[in-house]
Amino acid sequence: xxxxxxxxxxxxxxxIMTIFxxxxxxxxxxxxxxxxxxxxxxxxxxxxxRIHITSNNKDLMKQY
Amino acid sequence: xxxxxxxxxxxxxAAVLVRDGILVSAAQEERFTRLKNDSSIPRHAVDFxxxxxxxxxxxxxxVAFYEKPFRKFHRILLSSLATYPAGLxxxxxxxxxxxxxxxxxxxxxIEELHIPEDRVSxxxxxxxxxxxxxxxxxxxxxxxxxxxxxxxxxxxxxGKGKDNNIxxxxxxxxxxxxxxxxSTITAFLGFEVNEGEYKVMGMAPFGxxxxxxxxxxxxxxxxxxxxxxxxxxxxxxISESSPYSSKLISLLxxxxxxxxxxxxxxxxxxxxxxxxxxxxxxxxxxxxHFADIAASLQYVAEHIIFSVIRHAYTIAPSxxxxxxxxxxxxxxxxxxxxxxxxxxxxxxxxxxxxxGGALGAALYVNRTVYQSKxxxxxxxxxxxxxxxxxxxHAAKSYNLSFRKIRNTRKLNTVIINAIMNEKVVGWFNGxxxxxxxxxxxxxxxxxxxxxxxxxxxxxxxxxxxxxxxxAASVLAGHEHEIFDIPASPGLPINFMLCVYPVNKKWRKxxxxxxxxxxxxxxxxxxxxxxxxxxxxxxxFYKKTGVPLLLNTSFNIKGxxxxxxxxxxxxxxxxxxxxxxxxxxxxxxKQSNS
Ligand SMILES: [Fe+2]
Numbered sequence: 001x002x003x004x005x006x007x008x009x010x011x012x013x014x015x016i017m018t019i020f021x022x023x024x025x026x027x028x029x030x031x032x033x034x035x036x037x038x039x040x041x042x043x044x045x046x047x048x049x050r051i052h053i054t055s056n057n058k059d060l061m062k063q064y
Numbered sequence: 065x066x067x068x069x070x071x072x073x074x075x076x077x078a079a080v081l082v083r084d085g086i087l088v089s090a091a092q093e094e095r096f097t098r099l100k101n102d103s104s105i106p107r108h109a110v111d112f113x114x115x116x117x118x119x120x121x122x123x124x125x126x127v128a129f130y131e132k133p134f135r136k137f138h139r140i141l142l143s144s145l146a147t148y149p150a151g152l153x154x155x156x157x158x159x160x161x162x163x164x165x166x167x168x169x170x171x172x173x174i175e176e177l178h179i180p181e182d183r184v185s186x187x188x189x190x191x192x193x194x195x196x197x198x199x200x201x202x203x204x205x206x207x208x209x210x211x212x213x214x215x216x217x218x219x220x221x222x223g224k225g226k227d228n229n230i231x232x233x234x235x236x237x238x239x240x241x242x243x244x245x246x247s248t249i250t251a252f253l254g255f256e257v258n259e260g261e262y263k264v265m266g267m268a269p270f271g272x273x274x275x276x277x278x279x280x281x282x283x284x285x286x287x288x289x290x291x292x293x294x295x296x297x298x299x300x301x302i303s304e305s306s307p308y309s310s311k312l313i314s315l316l317x318x319x320x321x322x323x324x325x326x327x328x329x330x331x332x333x334x335x336x337x338x339x340x341x342x343x344x345x346x347x348x349x350x351x352x353h354f355a356d357i358a359a360s361l362q363y364v365a366e367h368i369i370f371s372v373i374r375h376a377y378t379i380a381p382s383x384x385x386x387x388x389x390x391x392x393x394x395x396x397x398x399x400x401x402x403x404x405x406x407x408x409x410x411x412x413x414x415x416x417x418x419x420g421g422a423l424g425a426a427l428y429v430n431r432t433v434y435q436s437k438x439x440x441x442x443x444x445x446x447x448x449x450x451x452x453x454x455x456x457h458a459a460k461s462y463n464l465s466f467r468k469i470r471n472t473r474k475l476n477t478v479i480i481n482a483i484m485n486e487k488v489v490g491w492f493n494g495x496x497x498x499x500x501x502x503x504x505x506x507x508x509x510x511x512x513x514x515x516x517x518x519x520x521x522x523x524x525x526x527x528x529x530x531x532x533x534x535a536a537s538v539l540a541g542h543e544h545e546i547f548d549i550p551a552s553p554g555l556p557i558n559f560m561l562c563v564y565p566v567n568k569k570w571r572k573x574x575x576x577x578x579x580x581x582x583x584x585x586x587x588x589x590x591x592x593x594x595x596x597x598x599x600x601x602x603x604f605y606k607k608t609g610v611p612l613l614l615n616t617s618f619n620i621k622g623x624x625x626x627x628x629x630x631x632x633x634x635x636x637x638x639x640x641x642x643x644x645x646x647x648x649x650x651x652x653k654q655s656n657s
Contacts, residue, residue, distance in 0.1 A: 025148065
């Protein structure tokens, strides 16, 4: 994948990404926008996400 | 068991080698490549770590990378969708760097280091920060708080460390970030992001926090110390070129021109700025406005930091506190922690920023996978050391006049006489420091008693903004006499990470290291950690009754701290440093011929 990507020039990459963002991602953005938690504007009384990640989680370091 | 920790691809790339739980070596790539904040794969730092440990790549049991590139990519993708269509410029720039470079870091590590895929671990960014402090601290139980710009999604975390385990209990996520708030105003004030934050901190005491109410408008703070940024004032989430929006300009006024000099009536106008401008009074007034903004930002940032730490105490109580992330390089806030939070003992390691992630990742793998024994970082000397032969070779290759004084007491006498005569000395000794501070092995030294020396050091070599203070290295045992510091400030004071008030009767005695607001950033020097440097300060003390020296990093403005004898000589020759001391050699500018 990377080998193909490096063959594309900077300008081509910019054009491809611009089209990809404005056209392909447009419907996704409408769908996802309201679901991306940190960006939601809904008023809350806390911004802390309570989580529980421990060192016992053996998969923790495998995920890329 | 050899673990290689790596951080790179954002800023401050670094490598560390940990063997059986004990740190062998640690260094930032910039020290070798001479590119400030170099973020490339730390090839040179890795080579150094291996040679320091007398091993080759084949002996590495595991490589630990300091964050999760795909998770970071996930954040960029989703935040681009969340900000659609305004996020276009950010998306295009980020995709280019991710698709061409950053996403393939795993392949790069495998190819360049010849490490099998199953021996590469990816530790989450904030867990790397947390491990870099807790697993280097003297505690087996502690509250852990990390705050930075952003890692993958997290911008701050609260957790608990117990023996070989770290548990993260709460996090705040991008874009709600104290680090990014500080960086945004840093950019507004005309300084470089990830570099100029120190300058904002130094500028703050020249102002008053009269705009704190305006800074508070940039966020909504909740009673539990968490907050959400009001994104309409920011543009870092949609653009890579400017982090603030036009709405911030309407709120705070015109941003400061990065090319202009900063000076106020109190800071004065130094000679190295050239001729005084005709509209000096007007410019002073304009700059006063910027100093007031800096003061207001520092005030708000401190308020948030203390609130987060007090909240951490309620959900993960301990008497010990471990801190990491770039925000904890804010030494002014660090110096006030014990007075403003319930913690008795605090630990921060010298590379609290992202370079420290390499250390954290390696220590995390060591402690959680291999259950290695504990390690405590009490000093910062983990970089490269050079032999007498190497120093001699460098001096000869520049045809410089040098002499060797074997007796260190005699050598110290020569250095101290020079310092007492307003000379500025380059001091190169032992292993280079880990972290952004020079702590007496790659330092520039001068007389702290001399009110004129700040200008002299700046004119001769540093060319720093006149509002930036110089730090002090003080003999252990004298810190309480000179500075108003808590009864047990802990190890961060060895790393020059905290600013404290100078006691009133000392302020006039050490004007060169006392800031405009009567504070200073001391480094406590222990004989057991750095005998050579301790002896030099001790000899200065015997002669003058003042147990400290002015210490600033050995570099020219814009360059990384010197690493090799050749770097030191080049800096010596291109600046007006009066004397260069490397090991037992004294080097002067007269040519050998
Ligand atoms: Fe970070």
